[in-house]
Amino acid sequence: MFNNREQLQEILKKANQHARKQAKESGASIYYIKNNKRVREDAEGNKFEITFDAAGKRQEFEYHE
Numbered sequence: 001m002f003n004n005r006e007q008l009q010e011i012l013k014k015a016n017q018h019a020r021k022q023a024k025e026s027g028a029s030i031y032y033i034k035n036n037k038r039v040r041e042d043a044e045g046n047k048f049e050i051t052f053d054a055a056g057k058r059q060e061f062e063y064h065e
Helices: 005-026
Strands: 030-034 037-041 047-052 058-062
Touching: 005 030
Parallel strands: none
Antiparallel strands: 030 037, 037 047, 047 058
């Protein structure tokens, strides 16, 4: 199907870029894990770390890399 790992990685990279572009154009946030942290990135590119307290309440803080 794919000749090598690099081709597959390039296809996955392009799919990721397309999904990010569509989310941004529609004003939706994207969610992902980075450095073992849950991150929400809004359509303007602002990043927030998502945490949950002991009671399960969701909180968001500005994310710093």
